[in-house]
Amino acid sequence: MTSPGFARPEGPKAGTIATEFTAVAYPNPFAESFAINVKTSMESPINVKVYDMTGRLLESREVAVSDAETLAIGERYPSGVYNVIVTQGDEAKTLRVIKR
Incomplete structure (x- = not known):
């Protein structure tokens, strides 16, 4: 139990x-x-989704963790800013990349 205005970290x-x-x-x-x-402690595949800045899905891939670094993503994209969502199980990371 905590007093009003105080939080207890969990x-x-x-x-x-x-x-x-x-x-x-x-x-x-x-x-x-x-x-x-x-970098992950899980063995399950990762999902990579790339969106342009209007929210349009450009690419979606499911790959083994060991293959993620060998993917060549964005070769056919025009110059611009892209959001990349990488998920594995319940974990997710959002990255922003720029193509010159």
């Missing part, structure tokens, strides 16, 4: 396992294509 719930999930797009900005470096 730690991980009992019985849950902490997971590591990070995703970084590189190079950024990019001229031809970019890849994604994913």
Whole structure:
């Protein structure tokens, strides 16, 4: 119980396992294509979705974690700014990339 105006931080719930999930797009900005470096403690595939700034889905892929860095994403995109959503299970990261 806490007093009004005070919050008590909560730690991980009992019985849950902490997971590591990070995703970084590189190079950024990019001229031809970019890849994604994913660090995760899970083995399940990752989903990569790329949207333009109007919200239109340009590309959607499901790949093994080990294959994410070998993807060449954005080769046919015009110059502009793109939102990339990388998901794995309940984890999600939103990245913004720029094509010159």
